Amino acid sequence: MGKKWQGDRKREYYYKKAKSEDYRSRASFKLKQINKKFRLIKQGDAVCDLGAAPGGWMQMAAEIVGEAGVVVGVDLEEIEPFPEENIIAIQGDMTLPETIAAVKSQSVEFDAVISDASPDISGAWDVDHYNSMTLSKSALNTALELLREGGNFIVKVFQGDMTKELFTEVKRSFQFAKIAKPDASRRQSSEVYIVGKGLLKTPVRYGDKLTVTVVEQGRDGDGVAYHEGFKIIVEEGRVGETAAVKIKKVTHKLAFAVKV
Ligand SMILES: C[S@@+](CC[C@H](N)C(=O)[O-])C[C@H]1O[C@@H](n2cnc3c(N)ncnc32)[C@H](O)[C@@H]1O
Structure with a gap:
């Protein structure tokens, strides 16, 4: 069985599952699987989702946090609004301070910042890796700004030369850091998720x-x-x-x- 064939079959499986369970994207299952393993989002949490369209992660996060929680999603594209008042969609560039200011105005402190943001794929591997790292780094900086002490972080990265540097930064800022590759992510895709658990606000950090x-x-x-x-x-x-x-x-x- 070829790897590509397996990957296509997996994509098809999660695509159908998302359709039948009413999720806006098959990516919802990636968040579900990451959260099952690392317990980063829980009931009642305030979650900020950066690069959130069409809203599959927002739906999954909303399901986990329940009515007592809040989910704020940001994307360059318009996210079709949700009927629930605690699921808020903001259109904007996640790398701009005015967008983050709009997020801040929604909730005081966030328990989790999650990002599945991807740049437009050019097909040139090094350009795509660079653009993706720019978004991932921006997500980390936003997480450091928005999260309460002890808060959690998930960010997508396309593996390459600069991944290690970002992982080290996450490792320094959180009590625990790991790389996750959920089953719903195709094995031949270079995407992985860096997970940071327990934001530190301590005067010393790992590696100092x-x-x-x-x-x-x-x-x-x-x-x-x-x-x-x-x-x-x-x-x-x-x-x-x-x-x-x-x-x-x-x-x-x-x-x-x-x-x-
Ligand atoms: C893979 S999709 C996210 C899918 C989403 N997690 C879901 O489950 O529906 C990546 C998103 O990142 C967004 N994106 C890319 N650059 C962005 C930026 N600078 N600001 C905000 N969103 C951005 C894209 O518009 C795209 O919708």
Whole structure:
């Protein structure tokens, strides 16, 4: 069985499923599958969807958040309005500040920012990768602006040279980051989704290099240091020792570091 044939069959399967279940696009199932695995959107959440037309992700997100939640979708194209008052469609360029200002005016703080935005495909791989990365980076910046602390993020990227850089940025900004390839995404398509869970608003981030002084002895023989009042567990640190460290993991309350 050829890969292309399998891919076409999958596309056909999800297309029919979307039609029969009344979703505006087969992409709805990608969001459903990502959310089933990572639990990024939950009941009552406020969700912002960037690059949302025709609205398949908005429908799926609305189903998850229920009546107590809100979904705000943005697209260059007009999104056919939804009858529900808590599903709001905005027409605009997601990379422009005036569009983000329109989103901000709808809800105070968002629990999740999701983006399935794609540029017009030219067929020239490097141009498409570059244009897609521009949109994905813009989605990340918007997420950092709109999300509450602990909020979650999903963004589509077309894999290429610049994917790793964006993944590292997501890894630095969220407690947890992973790359997802849902079943509803064809295997031969280069699209993957970067998932960020638990937005951090901490003074230290994954990968930071700092010089700290160990001031307490922690459990398991590790040392405890502070940076701008933020607790850092230093592997094998001894009280009184000043050391150059690299941050390996960050949670909302503390970070873990190794000496370098
Ligand atoms: C794959 S579609 C999204 C499908 C959607 N998730 C769904 O389930 O219906 C990608 C969308 O990104 C939008 N897009 C591309 N560039 C954009 C931009 N600068 N601002 C807003 N939307 C953009 C396109 O207009 C297109 O509708």
